[in-house]
Amino acid sequence: MSKAHRVAVAVLAASALLVPGAQPAQAGASRQATTGPAATDRSGYHVLTLRRAAPRDLRIGTAAAGGGHHVDQPYPDPFTYDQPYRRVLAHEFNSVSPENQMKWEFIHPERHTYNFGPADAIVKFARRHGQVVRGHTLLWHSQNPAWLQDGQFTKDELRAILKEHIVTVVGHYRGKIQQWDVANEILNENGEYRQENIFIRELGPGIVADAFRWAHQADPKAQLFLNDYGVEWPGAKVDAYEALAKQLLADRVPLRGFASQAHLSTRYGAPDQLAAVLQRFDALGLHTAITELDVRMDLPESGVPTAEQLQTQATYYKTVLDACLAVAGCNSFTIWGFTDKYSWVPVFFPSEGAATVMWDDFGRKPAYYALRNTLAAAHWGR
Ligand code: G3I
Numbered sequence: 001m002s003k004a005h006r007v008a009v010a011v012l013a014a015s016a017l018l019v020p021g022a023q024p025a026q027a028g029a030s031r032q033a034t035t036g037p038a039a040t041d042r043s044g045y046h047v048l049t050l051r052r053a054a055p056r057d058l059r060i061g062t063a064a065a066g067g068g069h070h071v072d073q074p075y076p077d078p079f080t081y082d083q084p085y086r087r088v089l090a091h092e093f094n095s096v097s098p099e100n101q102m103k104w105e106f107i108h109p110e111r112h113t114y115n116f117g118p119a120d121a122i123v124k125f126a127r128r129h130g131q132v133v134r135g136h137t138l139l140w141h142s143q144n145p146a147w148l149q150d151g152q153f154t155k156d157e158l159r160a161i162l163k164e165h166i167v168t169v170v171g172h173y174r175g176k177i178q179q180w181d182v183a184n185e186i187l188n189e190n191g192e193y194r195q196e197n198i199f200i201r202e203l204g205p206g207i208v209a210d211a212f213r214w215a216h217q218a219d220p221k222a223q224l225f226l227n228d229y230g231v232e233w234p235g236a237k238v239d240a241y242e243a244l245a246k247q248l249l250a251d252r253v254p255l256r257g258f259a260s261q262a263h264l265s266t267r268y269g270a271p272d273q274l275a276a277v278l279q280r281f282d283a284l285g286l287h288t289a290i291t292e293l294d295v296r297m298d299l300p301e302s303g304v305p306t307a308e309q310l311q312t313q314a315t316y317y318k319t320v321l322d323a324c325l326a327v328a329g330c331n332s333f334t335i336w337g338f339t340d341k342y343s344w345v346p347v348f349f350p351s352e353g354a355a356t357v358m359w360d361d362f363g364r365k366p367a368y369y370a371l372r373n374t375l376a377a378a379h380w381g382r
Contacts, residue, residue, distance in 0.1 A: 018022035029117035051094040053334075053375040058324070059132055060375070061095030061176070061334030063292070064122050068100035068143070078342050079122065088338065088362050090129040095178070097134040097291065097334055098122050099344075103143040108165055111147050116172060123176050132178035134291065134334060137227065138166050140184040140210045141197035149198060156297075158202050163214050170218035177256060179289065179332060181227035182215050183208050189230055191240025208244075209253045225257040227291055232260055232271035232320075241279055249284060257287035262320050263336065265352065266297045266309065270316045274323035282329045290324050293317065295367065296345045296355035300316040307355045314366035317357065318374055325378050338362075 017202065019345050024319040050060045065078035065085070078085055079101075089096070100106050101118040113258055126133045139162070153161065170180065186208060195201045200208070212224050226245065231238050248255045278288040292294060295316040297309050305313075317335075324330040337343050341360040346353040357368040 029088070046277065047371065048376070049092045049377060050372055051068070051092060053372045054094075055375070055378045055380040057331060057380050058375075058378070059095035059332045059334075061090065061097055061132075061291075061332060062093045062335070062338045063099035063336045064089065064125075065095045065099050065337055066101055066118060067103070067106050068330045069344050069347040071099075071341065072347075077118075079118075079125075084362065085339065085342075086125070088358070090131075092338065094130060095132045095134060095332060095334060096122060096126045097136050099136075099208070099337070100143065102136055102169070103140070104165070105143045105145045107169060108148075109145055111151075111161075113159065114168060114172075119173075123173060127176070133176060134289075134332065135170070135177040135180040135222070136172060136291075137181040137184035138169065138215060139182060139186065139197070139199060139208065141194055141200075142185070143368070144198065155202055158199065158212060159207070159210075162199055162203075162207065162211065166214040167218045167229070170215045170222065174219040175221065177219065177222045179223040179225055179287075180215055180219075181259065181291065182211050182224045184227050184230065187237055187240050187244075189235075189237055192235040209248060209251060212248065212253045212255055223256040223287055224254055225259050225263060225287075225289065225291075226255065229261040229263050229292070231261055231277060232274050234273055234277055238277055238280070242284075245281060245284055245286060247355040255286065256282075257289060258293040259289040259332075260299060261292035261336075262290050262294075264295045264316055264320070265291055266287040266295060266312050267350075268317065270319040271323070272319060274320060275326040278323060278327040278330055282327050286329065287332075288327055288330045289322070289334070290320055290330070290333070291334045292336040293320050293334065294343065294345060294355040296352040298351060299353050300352060303353075309354075310366045313354070317367040318370040321371055321374050325374070356371055 054060045070078060098119050101122060107115055107119060123133055136251055186194055186197060186200060193200050193205050215224050225240060231241060243256060244256060281288050295307060295313045297313060299305065321333060323334050335357060337356050339358040339360060340354055340356050343355050345355040357365050357371065
């Protein structure tokens with residue numbers, strides 16, 4: 001056990017971070033399905049958590065809710081103000097990804113203004129609770145500020161702006177970020193470069209390699225990742241990422257990992273070929289990771305999923321975790337939020353929801369227990 005790990009365990013044991021036993025907020029047959037193994041102490045607090053159940057060589061993460069769709073919701077910033085939420089976040093996870101707080105529009109709102117406060121708070125929280133941080137994200141087509149998207153910059157200026165952003169942001173967190181999603185969603189489903197990405201469109205695909213090089217210069221120890229959705233099954237997109245990864249490595253670009261976001265829906269099949277996909281990148285010597293897992297479903301009129309739907313969802317979560325556990329270099333497994341209370345899913349997919357592993361009141365769903373039991377049965381070194 002490393003010193004940092006020992007300290008983390010001691011802090012957790014001594015603190016009041018234990019989470020009250022989950023009580024379903026709504027009555028109903030389907031909610032009965034949420035009860036799993038007791039795993040509580042005499043005061044009714046859960047003692048076995050995801051992070052404690054996990055093998056030492058696998059980080060268990062979640063997004064820290066804030067910014068983005070939360071801004072329009074009738075609640076204050078979740079990460080800052082929801083104390084029960086923060087307790088579960090600290091207790092269950094040993095990796096944290098800022099959901100929106102490190103994206104361009106948030107952290108670099110004006111050309112000469114950086115807003116590090118909200119992301120700094122997450123990094124500080126993570127250090128206090130023995131958690132690593134996944135930085136998200138540096139080169140993306142979405143959530144860029146208007147000054148950037150609508151600015152009339154020459155190619156040289158745009159390149160200088162990207163370099164300054166990466167050097168400044170990655171440098172600000174030097175030594176504090178385990179993994180950076182350097183390039184996010186840069187390819188479309190046909191494996192072509194996304195032209196919505198202003199940097200790729202204006203500067204060409206070679207800018208991807210530069211982004212990795214600048215990030216590496218700013219923080220040589222951070223593991224630098226390609227990150228995307230729609231790569232859970234083999235196909236044109238995976239082929240293109242594999243070719244890109246090979247090229248970057250051949251060019252000695254400091255690429256260290258490939259990640260599957262894994263935003264899933266029960267409308268489609270479970271990703272039963274994910275392990276084989278991850279293995280292709282493992283074979284290149286890269287780390288792999290699951291970075292944004294959630295499993296949405298079509299909600300019945302009642303808004304409450306049936307027991308069968310919850311079991312199906314649990315199977316999907318387990319399939320993804322099993323895939324990661326089956327690949328030696330898969331060192332990070334992150335779910336995109338842990339409670340339906342703050343999920344992005346209903347905002348984007350109005351008839352769908354219940355995508356996370358906990359109800360609004362942090363009561364645990366079958367998916368939570370599927371993850372915990374699977375982690376508990378896994379071994380270090382795998
Ligand atoms: O920027 C507009 C603003 O102009 C407008 O007034 C406002 C009106 O609702 O919307 C603003 O856009 C919001 C955006 O965040 C920026 O703040 C969207 O409504 C909001 O839905 C969006 O949400 C975030 C989303 O990324 C954006 O793509 C979510 O909070 C966040 O969970 C989600 O996370 C992404 C990962 O970063 C990458 N992978 C996919 C994942 C899920 O979409």
